[in-house]
Amino acid sequence: MSLTFVRDPQMTPELREEFFRLWFDVSQAGGAVGFMPPVTEGQIRPAARERADSVAAGAVRMLAGYEDGRLAATAFLRPNDDYKSAHWSTVILVMVDPALQGGGRGRRLIEEVVAMARDAGLEALHLEVRGGTGTERFYEGAGFKEAGRLPGALRFGDDYRDNIQMWLPLA
Known part of the structure; x- marks a missing residue:
């Protein structure tokens, strides 16, 4: 089966719960989406x-990416409020x-x-990757390039990780 995408879906109570469940499952499996396993529902629910x-x-x-009638993948575009950077957005919470x-x-x-970004007239995309996970190779395969690295900028308890900045021009 393959994903069917919906851009800007209506945020119904059912979608809210599916989104929470997806974020919890991805986090519990070790996905670099803001939390380190093991996680509790109480940690994820307020963020969701x-x-x-x-x-x-x-x-x-x-x-929102659906498969077999349920939410199976997400990604979000966070626009910039400052007019000088309104031509690009940050991609957040990429989850499968x-x-x-x-x-x-x-x-x-x-x-x-x-x-979706091109259709919105954006000129570039930015994303941040947690160091030590290897996900930067995935994004490099999609055309993103490392634009900078903040050593030890992410802390999860006693675990410090690099914050890797990635950039994709859309022109």
């Missing part, structure tokens, strides 16, 4: 509520259900994020 509220308010754009990884869904998700 805040992100869903920002989508509902139109402050952040959501790309851990049970579905390895079948090209992540690549399709990124391709759709890029298409």
